[in-house]
Amino acid sequence: MGKFENDAKALLEAVGGKENVAAVSHCATRMRFVLNDDKKANVKAIENLSAVKGTFTNAGQFQVIIGNDVPIFYNDFTAVSGIEGVSKEAAKSAAKQNLNPVQRVLTMLAEIFTPIIPAIIVGGLILGFRNVLEGIGWEHLGQKVIDGVAQFTKSGDPIYKTIVDVSPFWKGVNDFLWLPGEAIFHFLPVGITWSVSRKMGTTQILGIVLGICLVSPNLLTNAYAVPEAIKEGTLKSFEFGLFSIPAVGYQAQVIPALLAGLSLSYLEIFWRKRIPEVVSMIFVPFLSLLPALILAHTVLGPFGWWLGQGLSSIVLAGLTGPLKWLFGAIFGTLYAPFVITGLHHMTNAIDTQLIADAGGTGLWPMIALSNIAQGSAVLAYYFMNRHNEKEAQVSLPAAISAYLGVTEPALFGVNVKYIYPFVAGLIGSGIAGLLSTSLNITANAIGVGGLPGILAIKAQYWLPFVLAMGVAIIVPFILTFFFRKAGILTKAEDEAKADYVATPATEEVVEVVKEEVTTGATVSILSPLTGEAKELSQANDPVFAQGVMGQGVLIQPSEGKLVAPVDATVSVLFPTKHAVGLVSTDGVELLMHIGMDTVNLEGQGFTAHVAQGDSVKAGDLLITFDIEAIKAAGYLTETPVIITNQDAFAPADLPNLPTSVVAGQALLAAVKK
Structure with a gap:
């Protein structure tokens, strides 16, 4: 029996059976499905599988987060389903069938403006x-x-x-x-x-x-x-x-x-x-x-x-007319739904045109305020559920991410899922948008979203923007608490918690590490890269930003050399050479994923210096990669370095981030639970 054979069979049934799968592939952390009918996927059943860490849908693909063992899971899935996998580009092409003409245009605009x-x-x-x-x-x-x-x-x-x-x-x-x-x-x-x-x-x-x-x-x-x-x-x-x-x-x-x-x-x-x-x-x-x-x-x-x-x-x-307050209230309320549908990509072109024609944009301040409002709603949810480890691990990183301008983790991880935080955020964002247009708040250009957004606001509007930010922070936070206490719009959360049933773990092959590590013992982890270390929540990929795969740091490399951060065995090395997993002699499981969506490069720009199964010492060269070639292809080089067996080890002794790091220097520690 394969390691994940039972879960693979259950997943096949939960996605609607073989006839509902148009294409399937995998990357370093997740299975990527193109489904003929997304509605047939039983998300609750899928997320209850012991091997699954979460799900989300993006660009027409239904993605199931597995983790380091995704190659093994993928092989078991293809074996039990009889479905042959396709390349990442073929999967993306097939995914277009799930997009209507408007979504395809918006996806194209997003891919043009993002770089x-x-x-x-x-x-x-x-x-x-x-x-x-x-x-x-x-x-x-x-x-x-x-x-x-x-x-x-x-x-x-x-x-x-x-x-x-x-x-x-x-x-x-x-x-x-x-x-x-x-x-x-x-x-x-x-x-x-x-x-x-x-x-x-x-x-x-x-x-x-x-x-x-x-x-x-x-x-x-x-x-x-x-x-x-x-x-x-x-x-x-x-x-x-x-x-x-x-x-x-x-x-x-x-x-x-x-x-x-x-x-x-x-x-x-x-x-x-x-x-x-x-x-x-x-x-x-x-x-x-x-x-x-x-x-x-x-x-x-x-x-x-x-x-x-x-x-x-x-x-x-709309921004300057007699009903500008109404325009601000409507746009502020609708921007988060725009993000969910993809319509928000249109605002990049409108913002840029406004800057050219009017010397500034009044739309972007409301976008920043919407991000803050959704972050405040999920932060309130975190405070209410901070003693629930599973919910806290998702909600706190999502709140930080939203405050820094990336709202997808907050929207898809908590707010839309449970509805009432989402509505609280919409109300706060609408009021803040009303204030923004009423006070004529204008930005010089598109800026860093969320709280740092004030840096892009014209200086004469800083004080009004601070007032609007206060509204975007306080109103959703209070309303989220109020809705929960009053039982307003909480049915989705109540049903999710009532329906949750712990699924027995599938049969797994357990590897015995050579060294026994006692509870409280600390394992030092060195930096595998030279560059700038940042909070993991700043990752552009919501799976990493939410900490679904584990906790750690995000490194923006300045040199294209990835070295081993510990004495370990290479447990996973992808054929595309963009990601590598290690198991240290102390049992710490690490994943280092070079760049975002770099799996699409199919190995171009990457050279592996080790093979799967090799034993390595801290400082040994694992992978070299061409930073400029990756950037020229339109991909980010930011690299998550995370502890994936978070049930056994927790990160500790992280430096004050952001900070410069050099390959081989102490980065963080893993503490045995």
């Missing part, structure tokens, strides 16, 4: 800092005087000097910071066209070239100067004798760049299929780039500009 969000966040922080330097007058610095005349506002209030008015040093800093600020926002179309080509699997350098052709500072009229140029008759143009094309730049424009990038990619895909490979290197790029460029400056660019400005005008009217 460029870090740059936009940095740009927002830079603009926020520059706003403090040049945009706020400080009374103690004295009144501003120009040509001997004191300056006043239209209402008669004095205008005070800013920091850059009195400090040459800070003026220099302010000017220097515009260098990356301009690169990020004025040249944003370059990032978008690159990301489109990356997503579509076409030639990325052509996407970059097309983006540059949309923002050329020498040949095109800057987008910000177009209205004035039209008024003064100085708009540049390309003259062709019988006709001319306006030479308009698309600095900071989102939709024109998106449409241009898609046209380039579809043209390239079209010509690849029709031009012989022997001459494709010559003709495919030419016949793709030139028509896309012509379309961009004649049809797609003007249409995209009109559409983008129309969309931002509608949203801006």
